[in-house]
Amino acid sequence: MSPEGEEGRGLRRRQLLTGGAAGAAGVLLGVGGSAVARSGSGPDSRDEVDLDRTVAFYDQAHPAGIATEPQRYAVFMTFDLADGATAGDLRSLLALWTAAIAQMAEGKPVGPVAPPGDSSTGTDTGEALGLVPASLTVTVGLGPGIFDDRFGLAAKRPALLARLPALPGDDLDPALSGGDLSVQACADDPQVAYHAVRNLARIGQATAHTRWVVMGFGRASAGKHQQTPRNLLGFKDGTRNLKTSAERDQFVWLRGRGWMRGGTYQVVRKIRMHIENWDGDPISDQEQIFGRTKVEGAPLTGAEEFDTPDFARRDAAGRPVIDPLAHIALAAHENNGGVRILRRSYNYTDGLNAEGLLDAGLLFIAYMNDPRHFVTLQTRLGASDLLNEYIQHIGSAIFAIPPAPRRGGYIAQALFG
């Protein structure tokens, strides 16, 4: 090929690359703009998925992906910092992750997919090119290990961040538990969520090792404008979830003057369900276990889903209508000193287990301003819940979720000030 030929070809390619990228970004921004205007629409639009929608990431009162109405898919991954990683490595990782999340939340690649040069590797892996933002949120958490003696950050440990105590019924697999960092990526397109986690893992490849991952689908929690979805046991999940900002202010967000103000704590449990056994259980028994009807989701003391359960009511024979050991009875704030947490769970499946049974369950993700609230609830549930015959807590982790980063800054920047 003649030098002129090469040059000409090079120029065309360059124009295509930059022109294409700019064009795509323009389209996304344009559509995103109109989507923002639409997104506040009323109950008619409930459960409508607008794939063009973007969720603000920077300069928010609280981190994205928590009060955000649950998207349809999630990928949750935890990481361990590599042996010998320093505070500087952690800082650099958090800053690079923040920048990448900001890009992806707007539907942009984290960097060039095909940079020039025969020896170049792409900065972004490319599989989300041409896909829309799909309400992607990425929520980053710091595990207790971040504040051990490795990074000199012990003095900045969020006050209530500590490994969860052993709880009744725990059957935890260390390979499905813990982690120094967590990444919760949620989007209405599973490939968008996966792309996010994959690229963050790649950015961290030399610093943070992957620890465990769960791919979630069929959100098992609802936002204010959403219908209550169902978990894989076929029951509505999250009917009594926290839904208003006043409730979140009370139970989710951290107050006070510390660097975590506006952030929260994240508790994650991987809960395996014994699907085949459950499916063979009579509906009346299933309803007794939950304390709700299966189809409507009404408490056994009511007729409609949002009727308040009456835990005191007894039938003609004098027995409680809702079994005191039913799932909703043990979990109810009325029976737990008013304690409430924000649940933001997803269903998951890992295919088949070694015995050929369906391997599936709930990726329980909850946010709260005091992890002891989860401990209170799970202590009761783990010990007595009628549902325990059909479920198994196999994974567990806790993280502090720092407040939303400001533009030009990065997540948990206050740690390194």
Added chain:
Amino acid sequence: MTDTSRSLLGLRPAVLAAAGLAAYGLSAGTSLAAPAAAPVKNGASQVSIKLTGNTCKVDHSTAKAGPVTFRVTNVSATGITEVELLQNLRIVGERENLAPGLPASSFTVTLDGGRYTVYCPGGKPENQPFTVTGKAAPSPGGSAAQLLAAGTKSYAAWVSSQAEAMRTAVNALAKAVNAGNLSEAKKNYVLARPFYEKIESDVDGFVMPGFKATDNHGNLDYLIDMRASNIDKKVGWSGFHAVERDLYQRGAITSKTKSYANALKANVGTLVTVVKKLSYKPEDLGNGAAGLLEEVQANKITGEEEAYSHIDLVDFSGNLEGAQQAFANLQPGLAKIDKALAATVDAQFTKARDALNAYRDASSPGGYIAWTTTNRKKYAKKLSRAVLALQRPLQRIAQKVATGT
């Protein structure tokens, strides 16, 4: 097999050249007065680069020849994580891992008079001209390009020495096989393997004279190292792994084993003459080193390479040594271009070697524990992580040292 990129064919670097030239044309046509040269402080011209939104702003577009410090601040550019200074198509200096909120970071390079390009991947403008006037004293110890060129020559000599050592070891293996001595043959198999593993990244050049690269009849890598899982029926199977199967799985030396060993001996002899004629570009060493680690991840940690003898960790060690050798030959030049990257890779090599050393076992053939299914289940994840941590920075080297010609 390792799929290393053979060499730069000039397509994508031409993109840069064209973009750079276009930028010069524009600036020459529109500039009215000569821009001020960057101020000199502590003996180095000071150029500030600020990344804001999606823009890449360079405060001075000219400097006097000599040391030039580029100080890069990422104010709010989430899509720009690196900045490079290019001359022709070569990277002469760069900073990576830039993100909003991190302190400003800088790189200093000694520049001779000429035209350069500041390249902000993903930024606007992506390429902008940078002119250096005057003449700089030669860089002590030579320029990055000179150091890299010297590194490729010394690497080529090392590859030849390894091929020669392999010929000696393979001759001993063939002798033991021909004598029907199973234990002696196994011993020599283990001794011969690492030599190939050290240099197998250069297989693109392992082609017999007169053959096309696609014809396995003349593909020395195929003939020497093909595994049972991937046989070309037209050519058949011989080489190391055919011998391995007979020695370890069948536990017997037959006349076929002897023919495999004799073919291996002949082909390794040819390889020695072929590698002596090979020359390398710096990016070949970078790509080769990265390719060897891909080999480790794909075939050694999985236990596929040495399916019968289970000496995969011996091969792993060979791959690692080959990669480290290539890197060591690039290191002096790379350090002039990106000191931080050179230091990171160096440190990760040490960590990977330490991780592998944990599985040394003097009583096992080859000096490492047998890579059995049980051991793999126990230890593979740890090794894989150590390699992964090295792979990512190592994969970036080829682009940094690319000659661009």
